[in-house]
Amino acid sequence: MSIQQISDWNVLSDEVFRQQVRSYLEANYPHELRYPARRLFWNEIGFWYRKMFEIGWIAPAWPREHGGMGLATPKLLIFYEEHERWGVSRFADMGILMVGPLLIQHGTPEQQKTWLPKIIACEHLWCQGYSEPNAGSDLSGLRTEAVLEGDEYVINGQKIWTTLATDASHIFLLARTDKQAKKQAGISFLLVEMNQPGIRVRPIKDVAGHSELCEVFLENVRVPASNLVGGANQGWGIAKALLGFERIFLGSPKYPNYALGILSRLADARGLHQDPAFAQRFAKLRMQVEDHAACYEHFIEIVKRGEPIPPDISMLKVISTESFQAIADEVIRAAGPIAQLVGMVKVGNAEIDVLGPFFRALPSSIYGGTNEIQRNVLARDVLRLPS
Amino acid sequence: MRPQNDQQRMLADTARQFAQGNCTSARIRVCRNRTPDFDANIWTEMAALGWLSVLVPEADGGLGIGLSEMGQLIYEWGAGAGPEPLVAAGVLAMTMLVESDGPARSKLLNEAVNGSAVPALAWMDEGAQCAKQVDGWVVRGNARFTTPADATDFLLVFTQTSGLPALQISSSAPGLMVQREMRCDGTSTAWLHLNDVAVSESSMLGPPAKAWAAAEKARDFALIMAAISMTGTMRTINTLTQDYLRTRMQFGKAIGSFQALQHKAVDMHIAEQMARDVAQHACTKVDAGCTPNERACYASRAKARAGDALDRIARMAVQLHGAIGFTDEYDLSLHLNRALTFSAWLGNSDEHVSRYAHHAAPFEAAQA
Numbered sequence: 001m002s003i004q005q006i007s008d009w010n011v012l013s014d015e016v017f018r019q020q021v022r023s024y025l026e027a028n029y030p031h032e033l034r035y036p037a038r039r040l041f042w043n044e045i046g047f048w049y050r051k052m053f054e055i056g057w058i059a060p061a062w063p064r065e066h067g068g069m070g071l072a073t074p075k076l077l078i079f080y081e082e083h084e085r086w087g088v089s090r091f092a093d094m095g096i097l098m099v100g101p102l103l104i105q106h107g108t109p110e111q112q113k114t115w116l117p118k119i120i121a122c123e124h125l126w127c128q129g130y131s132e133p134n135a136g137s138d139l140s141g142l143r144t145e146a147v148l149e150g151d152e153y154v155i156n157g158q159k160i161w162t163t164l165a166t167d168a169s170h171i172f173l174l175a176r177t178d179k180q181a182k183k184q185a186g187i188s189f190l191l192v193e194m195n196q197p198g199i200r201v202r203p204i205k206d207v208a209g210h211s212e213l214c215e216v217f218l219e220n221v222r223v224p225a226s227n228l229v230g231g232a233n234q235g236w237g238i239a240k241a242l243l244g245f246e247r248i249f250l251g252s253p254k255y256p257n258y259a260l261g262i263l264s265r266l267a268d269a270r271g272l273h274q275d276p277a278f279a280q281r282f283a284k285l286r287m288q289v290e291d292h293a294a295c296y297e298h299f300i301e302i303v304k305r306g307e308p309i310p311p312d313i314s315m316l317k318v319i320s321t322e323s324f325q326a327i328a329d330e331v332i333r334a335a336g337p338i339a340q341l342v343g344m345v346k347v348g349n350a351e352i353d354v355l356g357p358f359f360r361a362l363p364s365s366i367y368g369g370t371n372e373i374q375r376n377v378l379a380r381d382v383l384r385l386p387s
Numbered sequence: 388m389r390p391q392n393d394q395q396r397m398l399a400d401t402a403r404q405f406a407q408g409n410c411t412s413a414r415i416r417v418c419r420n421r422t423p424d425f426d427a428n429i430w431t432e433m434a435a436l437g438w439l440s441v442l443v444p445e446a447d448g449g450l451g452i453g454l455s456e457m458g459q460l461i462y463e464w465g466a467g468a469g470p471e472p473l474v475a476a477g478v479l480a481m482t483m484l485v486e487s488d489g490p491a492r493s494k495l496l497n498e499a500v501n502g503s504a505v506p507a508l509a510w511m512d513e514g515a516q517c518a519k520q521v522d523g524w525v526v527r528g529n530a531r532f533t534t535p536a537d538a539t540d541f542l543l544v545f546t547q548t549s550g551l552p553a554l555q556i557s558s559s560a561p562g563l564m565v566q567r568e569m570r571c572d573g574t575s576t577a578w579l580h581l582n583d584v585a586v587s588e589s590s591m592l593g594p595p596a597k598a599w600a601a602a603e604k605a606r607d608f609a610l611i612m613a614a615i616s617m618t619g620t621m622r623t624i625n626t627l628t629q630d631y632l633r634t635r636m637q638f639g640k641a642i643g644s645f646q647a648l649q650h651k652a653v654d655m656h657i658a659e660q661m662a663r664d665v666a667q668h669a670c671t672k673v674d675a676g677c678t679p680n681e682r683a684c685y686a687s688r689a690k691a692r693a694g695d696a697l698d699r700i701a702r703m704a705v706q707l708h709g710a711i712g713f714t715d716e717y718d719l720s721l722h723l724n725r726a727l728t729f730s731a732w733l734g735n736s737d738e739h740v741s742r743y744a745h746h747a748a749p750f751e752a753a754q755a
Contacts, residue, residue, distance in 0.1 A: 260750075264750050264751065279744060280737075280740055280741065280744070282744075282750075283740050283741070283743055283744035283747070284691075284740045286743075286747070286750060287688050287691060287692070287740065287743055290688060291661060291664075291665045291688060291692050292661075294664050294665050294668035295660070295661050295664040295665070297664075297668070298389075298664050312660065315653075315656070315657045315660060315661075318657060319657065319661065372650070375649065375650045375653040375654075376646070376649070378653045378656065378657075379646075379649035379650070379652065379653050382653075382656065383629055383649075383652055383653065383656060385629065385632055385633065385643040385644065385649050385652065386633060386640075386641040386643050386644045387644055
């Protein structure tokens, strides 16, 4: 299917736009790559995002002058909704999601010219260097250091839990540029090419046997001072401001809903829908997903109206991850002895990855701000409890 | 309830003022375990304010607006824990009357709207008998959990398969024995025992075909409004608890600074927000129009969610208060008992999960 070239997507009606996105995905996105059990690597999903670049859909949120689709918020939501609905896999997309918007907001015209076209064309793949072994939930305690020597920064330190660093050609990182300043105040935002001496990437094998997460070691890594974004010691502020409304996707009902679909297929295959005890548990989880969607819709309405996202948003992530985990646990429970088998396994006449939802759900309450941190934020900013 | 427009905002503001003025702890405590279990003057005032006509069509002298509007009133009244039967009489019985088309409808609806009659819907037990006579019916059977117990009139609804009409009887009808059972929040529910109660043709509310559909609509409306009322209770309990966490000092600090307690308070907050969103979602969807099966699903979801959330919130609130939370004197007691009452009334969470499963479209079809 070919896609019409449109000068302004926003002039289409929401319904026509949704239909175009939907039919393109349905006709072109490979079925076997829908809802993968883990993050896909570039050699598995790269072809798709090259195609997205070719048809001009790679950066839906970027303004048109930088090669994006320039979608207004309601259209952007539709675009993401349709991708979620079809279970389209992400890639090492930090360039599109983070670096691009950051440079568009805070970069110099030179920086924009240097970096943005390469991101759009997927020539540069980016990963995010935030967490460190001793700076997880307490990110501002990070110790990776960048020292200015002439017109270069010399970086030393270590990043960890870097998603898909093995795919990335570049890493953006938060590094300490002023050791005297108070925690958040002495941090800068730097763009670093990974293919250079002094950078070593080590994949970390996780409990599911996957290796999407990595450690990144930086030893006397030199980058031009022009790779600093937003001014020295301004990194914390701009990184935080970057958390736009996309945060709400961390709380979307997509994963719980997807897990519920697996649970239903499993129950079909094992004839469980006739078991009244199971039927009751299934109905309750189904209601949970629908209730979560009603709650999510309320925040979507806020985003559509263009209002700032209230701090209450933290609760969506808690709801989403906990219901994802509850459903994934029910998949294991409903699978009985099959749940000891790894990968795609035979269940009746179906093939199901019974542990897939569990392993995807397990870390979801850790990444993106642990659920405990979310609760701290709610206690402080919403309930205004004393500290 | 989040008001969605100016009219709803206005209703919410008026309701909040009225509830704050009339739901004092002292008055609620006076009404407890009393006959009647609510204040007739306040009921009349509510009628005068138009609260009882919100769901009544304009053609019948009502305001003809929807659950989203009624919800604003119920929410505030729930938050105040007023004993007046706004959901039971003002929604459940009122909707049954609105949906009826028999000869008894018009007069009773009129009186219910102006507050001079207080109707209660009574679901007759399995096996109740209703024998056709030349000029009416003779009814024999029981109906438990009928509220308000102090109703002036009972709207009898027989089981779905009975093929019987819906009938109106007066609370003073010969042959009717009203056995009051005390609920933990201090209101009562009536166990009706009908021993050959004669009902005239003119007291027919609806023919068999119509009666059950009307009662189901009334049930769904009441479920959604009960859920809204319960989210009002949640708001009050959470506010009380958070205030207490801010002011109660132990170990030289406000106990609300302790993370273990903060996280419990946050979970109570999340439960409240979600229950409110789900109940409000049900109002919006039902107001916009849906099939009876969809309506039943929205209603059962709202009630199940509210039941689970309120159960957790109410118990946790006592724990976070410590011993003071276990006393009758501290007002949390009023809301805890109201929570228990509303959770069980019209079906608890488990029952509504089953009801949802019964009415929901097949899962795979719904996903497509």
